[in-house]
Amino acid sequence: MAKPRKVSNLLALAVLGTVVQQPMHPYEIASVLRARGKDEDMEIKWGSLYTVVRNLAKHGFIEVVDSRREGARPERTIYGITDVGVAELRDWTRELVATPQPEHPRFKAGLSMLPALPPGEVAAALRERIASLESMIAAQEAEAATEDVPRLFLIENEYELAVRHAELTWVRGLLAELTNETFPGLAAWRHWHATGEIPSEYAELADRGSTE
Numbered sequence: 001m002a003k004p005r006k007v008s009n010l011l012a013l014a015v016l017g018t019v020v021q022q023p024m025h026p027y028e029i030a031s032v033l034r035a036r037g038k039d040e041d042m043e044i045k046w047g048s049l050y051t052v053v054r055n056l057a058k059h060g061f062i063e064v065v066d067s068r069r070e071g072a073r074p075e076r077t078i079y080g081i082t083d084v085g086v087a088e089l090r091d092w093t094r095e096l097v098a099t100p101q102p103e104h105p106r107f108k109a110g111l112s113m114l115p116a117l118p119p120g121e122v123a124a125a126l127r128e129r130i131a132s133l134e135s136m137i138a139a140q141e142a143e144a145a146t147e148d149v150p151r152l153f154l155i156e157n158e159y160e161l162a163v164r165h166a167e168l169t170w171v172r173g174l175l176a177e178l179t180n181e182t183f184p185g186l187a188a189w190r191h192w193h194a195t196g197e198i199p200s201e202y203a204e205l206a207d208r209g210s211t212e
Helices: 010-018 024-036 046-058 083-100 106-112 119-148 155-179 186-195 200-206
Strands: 062-067 076-081
Touching: 010 024, 010 046, 010 062, 010 076, 010 083, 024 046, 024 076, 046 062, 046 076, 076 083, 119 155, 119 186, 186 200
Parallel strands: none
Antiparallel strands: 062 076
């Protein structure tokens, strides 16, 4: 079970993972995170960066180690990680790797609403998804083949590629069930959309949780 954290925004984890290498000012932190594509690994709201940095400093995870001014630019505060911050970085990372948490991807949300579409439209949408996944996988594999970076620093990309391969296999299987007429209850589903008459087994589900 995930434990409560004093600064729980995942951007805070990204900041700690950046300043652990060397002290930086917030603008430099943002530049490094963008260059490393961390906004593809986790949801990052760039507008909250300075607030996250201040909160990390407030709770002792990072501290001001220097400040500098370059020309007419405003003075920039340089932050370094503390021992407490290193411990938080390690503990948080360990928790994320070890403890599965409920996640809510958009695809799962769409699948939960699948009865709203007739089978033919679902099949067409799945074909579109398959084409997109195939393109994304090909591009990612081509990029990986040209990367001259130790595997340790690309492991999240490897995971994402494996997940996309698994999703592609599953979506192809679902599409096959729809096209070869082996999906359970397909006839009732199709009849519902053709006539507007909800099958009895669907009606029972619709009544669950009703207070009337």
